[in-house]
Amino acid sequence: MAGVLLAPLPLAAGVVVGSSEPEAELESVLLADEPLGGGEQLAVAVTPEAAASEAGKPTPTSDPEPADPVPPQVIERSESGRPEVAITLDADLSEWTRDKVRAGTLPPQVNWEVLDYLESSGTKSTVFVTGLWAQEYPDAMTRMAGNPLYELANHSWDHDAWTYDCYGLPVMNGDPVEEVTATSSLIAEYTGAWPRYFRFPGLCHDADDVALVASTGAATVDYDLDGSDAFAENPQSVANALAAQASAGSIVVLHLNGVPNAPVTAQILQALVPALEAKGLTPVTMSELMAE
Numbered sequence: 001m002a003g004v005l006l007a008p009l010p011l012a013a014g015v016v017v018g019s020s021e022p023e024a025e026l027e028s029v030l031l032a033d034e035p036l037g038g039g040e041q042l043a044v045a046v047t048p049e050a051a052a053s054e055a056g057k058p059t060p061t062s063d064p065e066p067a068d069p070v071p072p073q074v075i076e077r078s079e080s081g082r083p084e085v086a087i088t089l090d091a092d093l094s095e096w097t098r099d100k101v102r103a104g105t106l107p108p109q110v111n112w113e114v115l116d117y118l119e120s121s122g123t124k125s126t127v128f129v130t131g132l133w134a135q136e137y138p139d140a141m142t143r144m145a146g147n148p149l150y151e152l153a154n155h156s157w158d159h160d161a162w163t164y165d166c167y168g169l170p171v172m173n174g175d176p177v178e179e180v181t182a183t184s185s186l187i188a189e190y191t192g193a194w195p196r197y198f199r200f201p202g203l204c205h206d207a208d209d210v211a212l213v214a215s216t217g218a219a220t221v222d223y224d225l226d227g228s229d230a231f232a233e234n235p236q237s238v239a240n241a242l243a244a245q246a247s248a249g250s251i252v253v254l255h256l257n258g259v260p261n262a263p264v265t266a267q268i269l270q271a272l273v274p275a276l277e278a279k280g281l282t283p284v285t286m287s288e289l290m291a292e
């Protein structure tokens with residue numbers, strides 16, 4: 001099915017599109033031509049001020065304070081018992097993909113239709129942004145930061161993997177604390193608050209990684225429902241399956257990247273949100289889902 005949607009794009013041989021891991025499908029293809037392993041230094045030497053300047057927004061007069069460390073925690077769903085679900089959207093961007101977009105060989109990695117639908121329907125969600133994505137799309141960041149329907153969270157700096165064998169993602173070779181902090185700081189410039197949640201690229205992590213992220217003040221969020229928006233062709237059937245599996249406390253993973261790899265996420269949401277509500281489940285932010 002991917003061949004139909006991705007026909008205009010040159011894909012390397014050996015691309016894995018059949019994995020059950022939602023992140024894996026999406027990023028394996030975006031990174032198909034990218035050299036694996038660490039040949040380049042990561043772009044983590046970006047101060048929040050420089051990032052803000054590059055993104056074309058004014059430099060803030062004061063930096064929000066970093067959050068205190070939190071206990072290491074991996075959240076897959078809420079056990080509050082409340083009839084709530086968290087719709088989460090990952091906004092991936094690697095240097096490789098960013099450069100392809102800048103060169104015009106990939107479209108901008110913002111699915112504006114998703115934002116339009118969430119806002120017109122009054123649907124709450126949590127958007128996990130990479131630092132590079134936040135730098136490239138200041139208009140989207142400003143739009144979300146100014147609307148309480150959204151909670152912004154951290155999806156690493158440049159979407160490198162924290163562990164080996166993470167679906168072909170290049171392995172991070174920078175300082176992980178610096179990377180997490182750079183993205184959290186950039187988010188906080190928009191929202192005024194340090195993000196509370198972090199999602200690992202490819203969902204790949206071990207206990208030490210989770211502890212390190214916790215030291216920066218963020219809890220790790222996985223999921224219990226794969227949104228299956230990677231290369232989806234029939235949004236109604238995807239939405240039906242998700243709605244059937246969703247239960248009180250579920251966390252569903254979708255993507256905010258749009259074409260080519262998550263082209264119908266808005267249409268999935270247009271079918272999914274009413275189906276969840278018909279089931280008595282209310283979409284809330286991650287912070288609301290996890291509230292005591």
Ligand SMILES: [Zn+2]
Nearest residue numbers: 090092201202
């Ligand atoms: Zn991702």
